Amino acid sequence: MESTDSSPSLVPPSLQTLLGEILDYAGLFPPADLSLPRAIQNYADYREEREAWMLSRFVLPVRRLSDLTPFQRHFSGEDPYRFSVLGTGGNDQDAFLNALDRDLEVIDAFDEEYGGRAEADIMEVPIPSSLIGSARADVASFLEAVDQHIVEAGTAQLDFFFELPLRAEAVDQLPAICAAVADHNSAQAVPARSAALITACRDAGVPFKATAGLHHPIRHYDDGLDTEMHGFINIFAASVLAAEHRLDADQVRAILAEDAANNFRFEKEAFSWKELGASIEGIRHTRQHLALSFGSCSFEEPVDHLRDLDML
Numbered sequence: 061m062e063s064t065d066s067s068p069s070l071v072p073p074s075l076q077t078l079l080g081e082i083l084d085y086a087g088l089f090p091p092a093d094l095s096l097p098r099a100i101q102n103y104a105d106y107r108e109e110r111e112a113w114m115l116s117r118f119v120l121p122v123r124r125l126s127d128l129t130p131f132q133r134h135f136s137g138e139d140p141y142r143f144s145v146l147g148t149g150g151n152d153q154d155a156f157l158n159a160l161d162r163d164l165e166v167i168d169a170f171d172e173e174y175g176g177r178a179e180a181d182i183m184e185v186p187i188p189s190s191l192i193g194s195a196r197a198d199v200a201s202f203l204e205a206v207d208q209h210i211v212e213a214g215t216a217q218l219d220f221f222f223e224l225p226l227r228a229e230a231v232d233q234l235p236a237i238c239a240a241v242a243d244h245n246s247a248q249a250v251p252a253r254s255a256a257l258i259t260a261c262r263d264a265g266v267p268f269k270a271t272a273g274l275h276h277p278i279r280h281y282d283d284g285l286d287t288e289m290h291g292f293i294n295i296f297a298a299s300v301l302a303a304e305h306r307l308d309a310d311q312v313r314a315i316l317a318e319d320a321a322n323n324f325r326f327e328k329e330a331f332s333w334k335e336l337g338a339s340i341e342g343i344r345h346t347r348q349h350l351a352l353s354f355g356s357c358s359f360e361e362p363v364d365h366l367r368d369l370d371m372l
Contacts, residue, residue: 084353084354086355088357093357125170125180146184156206238264262350277291279291279318331343
């Protein structure tokens with residue numbers, strides 16, 4: 061990366077609030093596809109960069125937690141290393157829960173070994189395909205079973221995120237699935253399809269994480285892939301404005317489709333897209349409760365693209 065100063069003190073507070081701890085580093089995965097030693101070293105280096113305020117967790121498959129032993133020298137500072145692990149999953153509920161039990165054993169052993177110096181506190185896993193199209197009661201029963209297994213394993217602090225395939229039938233069921241998740245969460249002690257996801261999660265009070273392909277801040281056409289690509293500014297700005305103004309899916313879709321960076325304006329006390337705006341407190345609330353982070357195999361590319369747009 062260039063040595064250009066983009067420390068938080070020089071970044072508009074509204075942009076800093078929108079992008080704070082937004083990027084989960086997934087260097088192990090394509091297209092970067094790095095080795096674990098290289099990816100961990102990159103992550104350690106990024107934690108010391110001026111832009112470290114944008115960095116969140118390191119993403120890896122749960123089965124690779126035990127491979128981190130050679131790198132425990134990094135886990136010695138006051139700020140613990142946090143990991144978002146990819147669960148094994150299963151096509152039906154029984155296969156999912158059996159795999160979950162094994163995954164939780166690995167997580168428990170990891171957390172015990174590092175005693176707070178490193179922690180795996182988020183799991184991302186595909187929802188069983190057999191649940192797509194199921195009744196809401198079946199989804200609720202599945203979530204209750206997952207919760208019971210987590211509690212029995214002693215890993216109740218683990219936050220779960222379910223990946224849904226954005227097939228037509230899955231998108232049609234998003235409101236019901238999100239409602240079931242919201243009902244379950246409330247009982248605890250603690251493009252068109254993308255627009256549908258944002259509004260469904262907002263309406264149900266269910267947070268989401270994004271992944272895959274979000275290397276650029278603003279929606280654009282990618283010559284190499286011959287397709288339009290989402291921008292992470294678009295997605296998170298759309299989420300904030302959807303929450304602030306109760307936008308419908310068509311209005312959210314317009315923000316996701318925005319390809320002019322200068323239509324997003326970041327100032328000291330607020331940010332806006334065209335005529336719609338949100339305060340820093342509104343941004344902060346959305347980032348804490350709705351749009352949490354996105355995964356990327358690169359940390360440099362999002363930062364460099366932000367610099368190219370004079371946002372950093």
